[in-house]
Amino acid sequence: MEDDLCIRSRRESGERVKHAIVSLGLLDRAKRIVLQGDFIYFPITRLPDQNEIGALSKTGEVTVELKRLPGASLPSPKSLNALLSGKVPQSALKSIPRSYDIVGDIIVIERLSSEAHEYRREIAEALLVLHRHAKTVLLKTGKVDGPYRIPLLEHLAGEDRRETVHSEYGIRLMVDLSKAYFSPRLGYERSRVASLVSDGETVVDMFAGVGPFAIMIARRHRSMVYAIDINPEAVRMMRYNLRINRLKGEVYPICNDALELSSKMQNTADRIIMNLPAQSLTFLPAARKFMKRSGGFAHVYLFSGPPPIDSAVNKFVESALPLGGFEIISSRVVKPTAPREWIVSLDVRFAPS
Numbered sequence: 001m002e003d004d005l006c007i008r009s010r011r012e013s014g015e016r017v018k019h020a021i022v023s024l025g026l027l028d029r030a031k032r033i034v035l036q037g038d039f040i041y042f043p044i045t046r047l048p049d050q051n052e053i054g055a056l057s058k059t060g061e062v063t064v065e066l067k068r069l070p071g072a073s074l075p076s077p078k079s080l081n082a083l084l085s086g087k088v089p090q091s092a093l094k095s096i097p098r099s100y101d102i103v104g105d106i107i108v109i110e111r112l113s114s115e116a117h118e119y120r121r122e123i124a125e126a127l128l129v130l131h132r133h134a135k136t137v138l139l140k141t142g143k144v145d146g147p148y149r150i151p152l153l154e155h156l157a158g159e160d161r162r163e164t165v166h167s168e169y170g171i172r173l174m175v176d177l178s179k180a181y182f183s184p185r186l187g188y189e190r191s192r193v194a195s196l197v198s199d200g201e202t203v204v205d206m207f208a209g210v211g212p213f214a215i216m217i218a219r220r221h222r223s224m225v226y227a228i229d230i231n232p233e234a235v236r237m238m239r240y241n242l243r244i245n246r247l248k249g250e251v252y253p254i255c256n257d258a259l260e261l262s263s264k265m266q267n268t269a270d271r272i273i274m275n276l277p278a279q280s281l282t283f284l285p286a287a288r289k290f291m292k293r294s295g296g297f298a299h300v301y302l303f304s305g306p307p308p309i310d311s312a313v314n315k316f317v318e319s320a321l322p323l324g325g326f327e328i329i330s331s332r333v334v335k336p337t338a339p340r341e342w343i344v345s346l347d348v349r350f351a352p353s
């Protein structure tokens with residue numbers, strides 16, 4: 001029998017550790033979580049990288065282990081396959097989704113193969129049995145698109161709604177998935193960026209959505225965040241989210257075009273967040289305007305092909321060269337978005353202008 005790749009935590013920190021493992025997309029849902037003595041073993045699908053280990057360590061004492069976990073590798077009676085066997089042909093079972101997002105109590109399936117698509121309602125009902133806290137299952141039926149980056153969603157099972165409250169890293173976010181962009185897969189990235197901020201900084205979040213970066217930063221730091229979004233519905237939700245979170249810092253929601261605003265808010269920010277991967281590079285001159293003349297940091301997200309980091313760095317350097325001195329201080333693959341396509345984040349320090 002093979003050993004299982006797993007993360008061990010102490011029982012008392014199990015809930016926090018589990019939350020982080022799920023947020024990082026590491027939990028192997030085809031296996032069982034195993035309790036042994038004072039410890040909990042969470043089966044995982046891959047080795048976490050250094051950043052992820054850093055994030056996990058903040059939630060409790062954890063170790064990554066290769067260990068034979070009695071019971072974990074047996075097909076769980078609650079696995080999706082087991083729930084669907086007899087209802088869905090074997091050939092379609094092979095292509096049922098292994099990964100889906102859970103936003104609050106809504107499950108969002110990214111895509112289904114044409115074979116599995118025919119059985120989408122059965123699959124959705126099984127997901128509701130598997131995740132007892134979930135109340136709704138939606139299927140993305142088109143690519144995230146348009147200026148507001150909102151996906152088309154089809155209701156498959158459970159309550160027919162798009163609104164929910166999602167919790168990540170100590171903040172709560174109300175989101176209506178049919179009216180504003182939100183991805184739970186960026187939870188770790190938002191926490192990582194928030195951990196780089198210092199008290200007293202002024203941050204401009206150019207594409208703030210319902211406010212997750214801004215709120216996570218202000219939750220942890222006495223900083224001032226200007227949170228801009230062009231989508232009035234996203235800004236309405238952000239205002240609500242500001243009321244349901246206790247913050248140390250301040251967030252100013254602004255409904256406007258970041259490009260237009262950059263001329264009026266020049267020389268403002270110590271740090272800029274640019275989470276609009278399809279267009280971030282075209283907004284670099286605007287980001288430079290927001291930034292203080294004394295220089296500062298930018299967190300730039302962009303789509304990239306293989307090899308993801310090198311391609312992203314090359315594209316960035318080409319666009320940023322005319323803007324003056326800069327240094328890329330770190331880079332990270334945030335998530336895959338399609339075959340041979342990823343979102344990459346670059347942390348960049350700009351010199352005084």
Ligand SMILES: C[S@@+](CC[C@H](N)C(=O)[O-])C[C@H]1O[C@@H](n2cnc3c(N)ncnc32)[C@H](O)[C@@H]1O
Pocket residue numbers: 147148149180181182183186206207208209210211212213228229230231234256257258259275276277
């Ligand atoms: C990929 S989403 C990121 C949202 C948020 N940062 C998050 O992590 O959930 C990009 C956001 O940029 C907004 N947007 C697009 N063009 C914009 C512009 N010119 N000015 C300001 N916001 C814009 C969209 O409405 C969308 O909410």
